[in-house]
Amino acid sequence: xxTATTSNSPGKWVVLxxxxxxxxxxxxxSVLLLFSTDAFSGHYFHPKLLTLTHVAALGWAxxxxxxxxxxxLPVVLDCKLYSEKLAVAAFAFLxxxxxxxxxxFWNFELGWxxxxxxxSLVIAFILFNINVAQTARKAPKxxxxxxxxxxxxxxxxxxxxxxxxxxxNFTTPFLPVEHTHYLKLHAHIGMAGWxxxxxxxxxxxxxxxFLLAHHEDTKKLSWSYNLINAGLVLFIIDHLLFQTxxxxxxxxxxxxxxxxxxxxxxxxxxxxxxxxxxxxxxQTFVALALLLLPLLLVLVVSSRLALxxxxxxxxxxxxxxxxxxxxxxxxxxxxxxxxxxxxxxxxAYEDYVGRFKxxxxxDIYSHALLRWQNISYLLGFILLVVGxxxxxxxVILAGAIGFTLTxxxxxxxxxxxxxxxxxxxKPFTYGNTKHA
Amino acid sequence: xxxxxxxxxxxxxxxxxxxxxxxxxxxxNIVDLGLVYEVSLTEEGVLxxxxxxxxxxxxxxxxxxxxxxxxxxxxFPSLDVKVTLVWSPPWSTEMITEEGMRQLEGKS
Numbered sequence: 222x223x224t225a226t227t228s229n230s231p232g233k234w235v236v237l238x239x240x241x242x243x244x245x246x247x248x249x250x251s252v253l254l255l256f257s258t259d260a261f262s263g264h265y266f267h268p269k270l271l272t273l274t275h276v277a278a279l280g281w282a283x284x285x286x287x288x289x290x291x292x293x294l295p296v297v298l299d300c301k302l303y304s305e306k307l308a309v310a311a312f313a314f315l316x317x318x319x320x321x322x323x324x325x326f327w328n329f330e331l332g333w334x335x336x337x338x339x340x341s342l343v344i345a346f347i348l349f350n351i352n353v354a355q356t357a358r359k360a361p362k363x364x365x366x367x368x369x370x371x372x373x374x375x376x377x378x379x380x381x382x383x384x385x386x387x388x389x390n391f392t393t394p395f396l397p398v399e400h401t402h403y404l405k406l407h408a409h410i411g412m413a414g415w416x417x418x419x420x421x422x423x424x425x426x427x428x429x430x431f432l433l434a435h436h437e438d439t440k441k442l443s444w445s446y447n448l449i450n451a452g453l454v455l456f457i458i459d460h461l462l463f464q465t466x467x468x469x470x471x472x473x474x475x476x477x478x479x480x481x482x483x484x485x486x487x488x489x490x491x492x493x494x495x496x497x498x499x500x501x502x503x504q505t506f507v508a509l510a511l512l513l514l515p516l517l518l519v520l521v522v523s524s525r526l527a528l529x530x531x532x533x534x535x536x537x538x539x540x541x542x543x544x545x546x547x548x549x550x551x552x553x554x555x556x557x558x559x560x561x562x563x564x565x566x567x568x569a570y571e572d573y574v575g576r577f578k579x580x581x582x583x584d585i586y587s588h589a590l591l592r593w594q595n596i597s598y599l600l601g602f603i604l605l606v607v608g609x610x611x612x613x614x615x616v617i618l619a620g621a622i623g624f625t626l627t628x629x630x631x632x633x634x635x636x637x638x639x640x641x642x643x644x645x646x647k648p649f650t651y652g653n654t655k656h657a
Numbered sequence: 658x659x660x661x662x663x664x665x666x667x668x669x670x671x672x673x674x675x676x677x678x679x680x681x682x683x684x685x686n687i688v689d690l691g692l693v694y695e696v697s698l699t700e701e702g703v704l705x706x707x708x709x710x711x712x713x714x715x716x717x718x719x720x721x722x723x724x725x726x727x728x729x730x731x732x733f734p735s736l737d738v739k740v741t742l743v744w745s746p747p748w749s750t751e752m753i754t755e756e757g758m759r760q761l762e763g764k765s
Contacts, residue, residue, distance in 0.1 A: 649677055
């Protein structure tokens with residue numbers, strides 16, 4: 222029998238601040254949304270929309286993913302995180318960069334503060350890349366999940382570098398084509414290269430694990446990886462050099478890759494032994510269902526259909542909303558309650574397990590708050606999408622209120638866990654100490 | 658579940674003690690989840706347990722090993738306890754006991 226090592230988990234101060242920051246960023250995002258109902262009636266290149274997108278993508282989603290990944294990377298790669306110090310430094314640079322970037326876009330002051338923000342973010346992404354790559358190098362076995370995670374980190378850095386170039390270009394124009402041309406590149410590398418690949422890499426490991434499903438065949442995942450990267454690389458080359466009408470083909474490659482991931486999950490789900498789906502997993506499946514919306518819309522926005530300009534603008538906005546406030550946010554809202562309770566529980570109770578009767582991770586957060594969070598999220602999302610399509614500020618405001626409520630419920634639950642204290646525990650009693 | 662070099666009653670006592678350790682994610686004890694591969698007692702009085710986890714790299718590894726050691730030391734204080742985490746054969750859902758399956762189905 223081969224023997225294994227003890228836990229590879231990083232310290233809690235590496236992981237937990239990311240959850241705290243991300244939850245507060247989600248509240249900030251929702252409040253900003255309340256004051257941005259007038260921004261959804263035109264083009265997506267709007268100061269308020271740029272602010273919302275970057276708070277969602279960086280302060281909320283990337284921040285939480287960084288934190289969760291420092292805990293999950295050792296699970297997926299089966300080895301310790303390379304450096305906790307690098308992780309803490311990346312947290313600081315990502316936090317500062319996100320705040321400064323949001324301030325710059327909201328006030329549309331595109332000078333040195335924006336440059337500092339962009340540099341800070343690129344530094345965070347470089348540190349993150351070093352940490353991921355060096356951790357992956359130590360992995361005892363290279364898997365397709367490792368491919369997804371390492372590649373996604375590289376795409377994150379590319380996204381950041383394109384963003385930095387655009388930030389400099391605001392004050393010192395040097396790029397040969399207009400800004401929105403590069404914005405499309407920046408957005409799609411971030412969405413498909415960073416978020417999608419990372420989520421598939423981690424999700425393909427964790428979702429079957431949470432379902433107690435054992436599915437060994439990873440051919441579909443390998444093809445998923447190949448198709449998404451092929452679609453993205455071809456899109457970048459075409460967009461920079463040729464601008465052909467082949468965009469729907471590249472989009473179809475990415476869609477094919479996502480479809481294979483979903484089929485992999487379906488195969489795994491068929492072997493699951495765990496029939497009960499808790500609220501966190503139900504929300505995860507809601508997120509996977511919401512993923513179908515941007516997949517449909519990417520075909521529409523890449524096909525250059527002869528639609529009225531107003532409708533096309535709305536579709537572009539719904540496309541972005543369906544990625545950041547739809548799929549990614551829904552997934553985080555669910556997976557937070559599959560990861561954070563466990564992390565908090567482990568740090569609080571690992572010294573007591575086996576000696577005292579301890580609560581379980583599911584006992585340290587409020588299921589009622591989580592249920593209402595999931596309901597208000599879905600209502601808020603539907604209202605926001607409908608409001609944007611109808612160009613109704615009142616309906617958008619209703620959606621923003623739904624998101625604000627969601628963010629408050631979520632943050633209350635997150636801080637309830639982060640501030641969890643060990644209660645008085647009862648020791649186990651085994652009767653007498655009879656032995657052989 | 659395997660026991661070696663020990664009276665059957667004693668083996669059962671060991672497994673009963675290990676049932677106090679609950680997998681925090683699934684909410685089922687590690688014995689019925691099929692994580693305990695082998696329990697043996699050497700002539701020198703060493704109680705050895707081989708156990709695994711549902712996924713290699715699981716962050717619970719340290720916690721489960723320590724908990725197993727602590728619970729056995731407390732239950733059998735005159736014995737030396739040695740707990741080894743193993744990955745071979747890999748755990749699969751077929752290793753869940755009937756009782757474990759009953760509990761899983763009961764949660765649906």
